[in-house]
Amino acid sequence: xxxxxxxxxxxxxxxxxxxxxxxxxxxxxxxxxxxxxxxxxxxxxxxxxxxxxxxxxxxxxxxxxxxxxxxxxxxxxxxxxxxxxxxxxxxxxxxxxxxxxxxxxxxxxxxxxxxxxxxxxxxxxxxxxxxxxxxxxxxxxxxxxxxxxxxxxxxxxxxxxxxxxxxxxxxxxxxxxxxxxxxxxxxxxxxxxxxxxxxxxxxxxxxxxxxxxxxxxxxxxxxxxxxxxxxxxxxxxxxxxxxxxxxxxxxxxxxxxxxxxxxxxxxxxxxxxxxxxxxxxxxxxxxxxxxxxxxxxxxxxxxxxxxxxxxxxxxxxxxxxxxxxxxxxxxxxxxxxxxxxxxxxxxxxxxxxxxxxxxxxxxxxxxxxxxxxxxxxxxxxxxxxxxxxxxxxxxxxxxxxxxxxxxxxxxxxxxxxxxxxxxxxxxxxxxxxxxxxxxxxxxxxxxxxxxxxxxxxxxxxxxxxxxxxxxxxxxxxxxxxxxxxxxxxxxxxxxxxxxxxxx
Amino acid sequence: xxxxxxxxxxxxxxxxxxxxxxxxxxxxxxxxxxxxxxxxxxxxxxxxxxxxxxxxxxxxxxxxxxxxxxxxxxxxxxxxxxxxxxxxxxxxxxxxxxxxxxxxxxxxxxxxxxxxxxxxxxxxxxxxxxxxxxxxxxxxxxxxxxxxxxxxxxxxxxxxxxxxxxx
Numbered sequence: 001x002x003x004x005x006x007x008x009x010x011x012x013x014x015x016x017x018x019x020x021x022x023x024x025x026x027x028x029x030x031x032x033x034x035x036x037x038x039x040x041x042x043x044x045x046x047x048x049x050x051x052x053x054x055x056x057x058x059x060x061x062x063x064x065x066x067x068x069x070x071x072x073x074x075x076x077x078x079x080x081x082x083x084x085x086x087x088x089x090x091x092x093x094x095x096x097x098x099x100x101x102x103x104x105x106x107x108x109x110x111x112x113x114x115x116x117x118x119x120x121x122x123x124x125x126x127x128x129x130x131x132x133x134x135x136x137x138x139x140x141x142x143x144x145x146x147x148x149x150x151x152x153x154x155x156x157x158x159x160x161x162x163x164x165x166x167x168x169x170x171x172x173x174x175x176x177x178x179x180x181x182x183x184x185x186x187x188x189x190x191x192x193x194x195x196x197x198x199x200x201x202x203x204x205x206x207x208x209x210x211x212x213x214x215x216x217x218x219x220x221x222x223x224x225x226x227x228x229x230x231x232x233x234x235x236x237x238x239x240x241x242x243x244x245x246x247x248x249x250x251x252x253x254x255x256x257x258x259x260x261x262x263x264x265x266x267x268x269x270x271x272x273x274x275x276x277x278x279x280x281x282x283x284x285x286x287x288x289x290x291x292x293x294x295x296x297x298x299x300x301x302x303x304x305x306x307x308x309x310x311x312x313x314x315x316x317x318x319x320x321x322x323x324x325x326x327x328x329x330x331x332x333x334x335x336x337x338x339x340x341x342x343x344x345x346x347x348x349x350x351x352x353x354x355x356x357x358x359x360x361x362x363x364x365x366x367x368x369x370x371x372x373x374x375x376x377x378x379x380x381x382x383x384x385x386x387x388x389x390x391x392x393x394x395x396x397x398x399x400x401x402x403x404x405x406x407x408x409x410x411x412x413x414x415x416x417x418x419x420x421x422x423x424x425x426x427x428x429x430x431x432x433x434x435x436x437x438x439x440x441x442x443x444x445x446x447x448x449x450x451x452x453x454x455x456x457x458x459x460x461x462x463x464x465x466x467x468x469x470x471x472x473x474x475x476x477x478x479x480x481x482x483x484x485x486x487x488x489x490x491x492x493x494x495x496x497x498x499x500x501x502x503x
Numbered sequence: 504x505x506x507x508x509x510x511x512x513x514x515x516x517x518x519x520x521x522x523x524x525x526x527x528x529x530x531x532x533x534x535x536x537x538x539x540x541x542x543x544x545x546x547x548x549x550x551x552x553x554x555x556x557x558x559x560x561x562x563x564x565x566x567x568x569x570x571x572x573x574x575x576x577x578x579x580x581x582x583x584x585x586x587x588x589x590x591x592x593x594x595x596x597x598x599x600x601x602x603x604x605x606x607x608x609x610x611x612x613x614x615x616x617x618x619x620x621x622x623x624x625x626x627x628x629x630x631x632x633x634x635x636x637x638x639x640x641x642x643x644x645x646x647x648x649x650x651x652x653x654x655x656x657x658x659x660x661x662x663x664x665x666x667x668x669x670x
Contacts, residue, residue, distance in 0.1 A: 165568060167558035171515065174548040174555070178522055181548075185529060185541035193525050193545055217593060224589060225582050394621030395631065401593055401616075402609050406639060409605065410649045418597055426590055433577060434508050434570050452544045460538035 006357065007129055010365025013358070014062060018055065022063040023366060027374045030070020031381065035078050036407060040087035041071030041316075041333045049340055057344035058359050062366040064337055065320075069121070069370040072276075072316050073378045076113035076309055077385050080106055082400050084215045084407075088207050088446040089276040089312040092284040094215065095439065096297060096304030103300050106386050111243065112250035112302045113309040114378040116258040120310030121371040123262035124269070124317035129364060132321055132353075139270045139322055144457035145468050147271065149478035151451040152469075154278045155444070156485035157285025168436045176441035179205045180448025187456060200416030207446045208411045209420050214438045216404030217425020220397060222432045243382070254306030257287040265311025269318025276315035277446050283311035317367060324348055324360065504573035509563050516556035522549035588620060604654035604662070606636035645669045 013019065026048075033044040044067040052060030075090035080097035093113060100109035127135070142150075159169055182193040183204030194201045261283035268279035287307035288297045297304045323334040327348035341348055346356055353360050388396070408421045428438055462468035469479040523546055530540025531547075563571040578586065592615055599608035613632040617623045643649045644666075653662055 165559075165562070167555045167562060171552050171555035171559070174552045178545050178548050178552070181545045187538075188529070188541045190529055190541055192529055192541055193522065195525065221586065221589060225578070225585050228581060392621070394623065395617065397589075398613055398616035398621070399635070401596070402612065402635065402639075405593075405597065405600075406605060406609065406643070406651070409651060410643060410647065413649075415597075415600065415652065418600070422593055422597055425593070429586070429590075430511065434504075434511050435568065455544070456538045459533070463535075464533045464538070 003129060006361045007365060009358075010361030010363070011368055012365070013058065013362040014366040014369040019059050019062050019362075019366065020369070022055070022059055023066040023370050023373050024377070026063045026066025027070035027073075027370055027377050030067035030072075031074040031077075031374070031377060032070075033067070034071030034074020034087065035385070036074075036403070040075065040089075041068045042336065044068075044071055045333050045336045049336060052340060053343075057341075057346060058362045060340065060344060061337065061359070061363050062370075064340060065363060065366055066370045066373070068316060068333055068337070069313075069367075069374045070377070072121075072313050073114065073117050073374045075312065076117070076305070077110065080109045080113065080305075081385050081388055082216075082403065083219055084400065084404065085211055085442075088211070088443075089280055089315075090308070091211065091277070091439065091442055091446075092280045092308035093305055093312075095284065096299070096301050099298070099300035100302070100305065105300065107242065107382060108246045108249055108302065109300075109305050110382045110385060111246040111379070112254045112305045114375055114382070115247065115250050116254055116261065116306035116310040117313040117378075118371060118375040119258050120262040120265055120312070120314035121317060121367070121374075123310075124266045124314040125364070125367045125371065127266050128317055128321060128367070132325055135270050135321055140326065141474065142271050144454040144461065145472050145475040146478070148451060148454040148458055149469055149475040149482065150268070150271070150278065151447050151454065152482040153478055153485070154282055154285075154447055155451075156482040157282055157289075159486055159488075165435060165437075168434075169440055172437050172440040173444045176210070176444025177448040177451070179210060179441070180445045181452060186449070186453050198416070200414065200420075203414070205420065205445065206412055206417065207442070208408060209417045210424055210445050211442050212404045212408045213421040213424025214428040214442055216400060216408075217421060218428025218432060218438070220400055221425065221429040224397060225429075243379070250302055250306070253302040256291070257283070257303035257305070257307030258310045260287045260290070261307040261310030261312075262314050265314035266318040268311075269315025270321050276312040276319065277443070278450075279315035279318075280308035280311040281443055283307040313371075320363075320367075324352060324363075504570045504575050504577055505563075507577040508568065508570040509560060512556045512559040512563065516553055516560075519549045519552040519556060523553070589616075592616060592620070600652050600654070602654050604658045605651035606640050607654060607658060609636040609639065640665055641669070 030044050045064050075087045076093045079085045079090045079093040080101050083098040085091040085094050097109045182201050185192045264283045265279040284307045287303050288294050319334050323338050458468050470476050526542040526546035529542030531542040534540055562568050566572050596608050596612040610632045617628040
């Protein structure tokens with residue numbers, strides 16, 4: 001009951017005129033920054049951090065959290081309307097969001113994303129309010145073997161995402177992981193895989209470089225070539241009754257994905273090294289796995305939009321938990337928020353809940369208010385985003401190319417990376433022609449920098465004995481499930497062959 | 504398509520071998536007290552890539568993939584023309600960035616695409632080609648404080664005027 005009292009005080013604090021205004025501005029700014037390919041919550045929070053020194057710390061963190069929320073909602077917009085995931089957390093949203101947009105159902109995809117994000121955020125807020133200290137302790141029990149087992153589980157779901165050709169999927173995963181290892185060896189600090197001895201590779205290859213190349217250039221070239229330049233989408237519904245019908249359909253066809261994403265996303269988000277990207281990917285994989293019609297995934301299934309969107313919002317709230325309770329940031333954005341808190345004179349950690357009660361509960365209260373504000377503002381802007389799709393394709397296509405190149409530069413500030421985007425784009429076009437799945441490569445480049453050090457640290461802990469992944473109580477079951485998922489396609493193949501051989 | 508799939512698998516196998524060789528610049532085995540060497544992770548992954556290419560070639564030989572059963576050309580005349588005009592346009596766009604600035608290159612690319620590939624009228628083409636880079640300038644340089652490449656010295660007077668507006 002004490003918690004409910006604190007929460008009520010927190011919500012009332014978030015509803016104070018100054019804080020409410022900051023929430024509305026923050027969510028709107030975050031929504032548009034998140035919708036730009038190449039820019040995400042980390043840019044918004046970093047750029048607007050100095051602005052927060054003009055207001056009290058409680059209002060400042062509320063403002064930054066509102067930007068964070070808005071950007072999480074915004075990530076789905078570029079995934080659906082442009083087919084380019086603006087941030088790694090929205091990669092999985094592209095799989096079904098883009099096909100829905102091409103079928104003239106962009107409004108349904110965006111409404112599903114908004115509602116799933118809202119429900120995911122709400123579930124996470126309740127879990128956060130009720131179980132913050134317990135979950136923080138549980139998250140601490142995740143060491144390198146557990147985190148690597150979790151990464152292995154994420155890779156196992158890739159195999160399911162990749163389509164029928166397992167060899168091409170495995171190639172794609174390994175390709176993404178190798179690209180992630182270009183630059184410097186994280187442990188020894190020695191230069192590694194500096195391809196053709198070009199110094200630009202020393203700073204590595206970022207996720208956005210590959211994602212923008214694959215989706216912004218390669219996929220667009222493929223679409224233009226396949227459709228002979230005449231991309232047709234049916235006129236999207238723009239009326240209030242149309243939006244209401246979409247809302248009804250989103251709830252009816254996306255509830256399963258929303259439920260899976262809301263809970264799974266939160267628990268993955270709480271883990272210090274994981275975050276929203278593995279959370280959204282695993283939710284997509286699990287939703288597909290438990291679906292009665294897995295073949296509809298990747299072709300415009302609303303559940304395929306709902307699962308990753310619910311998960312990335314839920315995980316974003318989850319990622320705040322280790323930041324507040326342990327002082328460990330779960331993502332680059334929470335790292336900046338943590339930096340802000342330190343500058344404002346607050347000490348994140350277990351004692352924050354007792355020493356700065358008003359600040360903490362004001363922030364938690366603002367999660368609830370920001371989540372609701374983000375839903376309303378997002379739904380209000382959907383007609384504008386859908387309108388973009390009514391532009392003739394001969395205008396939309398060059399705009400996407402321009403956004404890809406400028407967004408890519410904004411994120412990396414290096415022309416070497418822009419040339420890489422073009423090379424990846426042309427390469428992706430040809431690989432797409434031969435049915436190589438490229439999404440696993442994009443996701444592997446995100447998870448590679450987490451997977452490699454945790455594997456190496458685990459093997460160092462066990463003096464090179466790989467049984468460490470099977471003998472620890474949390475890592476063991478996760479590893480076994482991951483291995484079952486990896487070898488499931490091979491087992492299915494063998495089972496299919498047996499009756500054929502008998503005949 | 505049939506030949507193309509095998510050629511692609513062959514090229515990717517060569518790339519995997521190159522990555523294996525490059526990974527070996529750092530230790531690829533287990534070092535006592537230090538754990539796996541710095542080259543181990545990319546080396547073993549590249550080896551799996553190489554084995555995957557072998558599997559892809561085997562599937563090709565057994566006619567398992569759609570491309571391995573297809574006699575169609577990889578790209579027809581329209582496809583090659585699209586790739587040349589659109590892909591070439593993008594390469595030209597990026598090549599121009601260090602000459603006429605990012606915003607100048609955006610304007611030239613939009614003009615080329617809208618007028619010559621999209622066949623839109625001059626008023627629409629000019630409006631979009633000029634307003635888009637202008638809007639981008641105020642968004643990136645003003646709102647986001649991100650400086651884009653400004654090309655060669657001759658673009659400076661234009662930027663001076665624009666910066667005057669922001670600051």
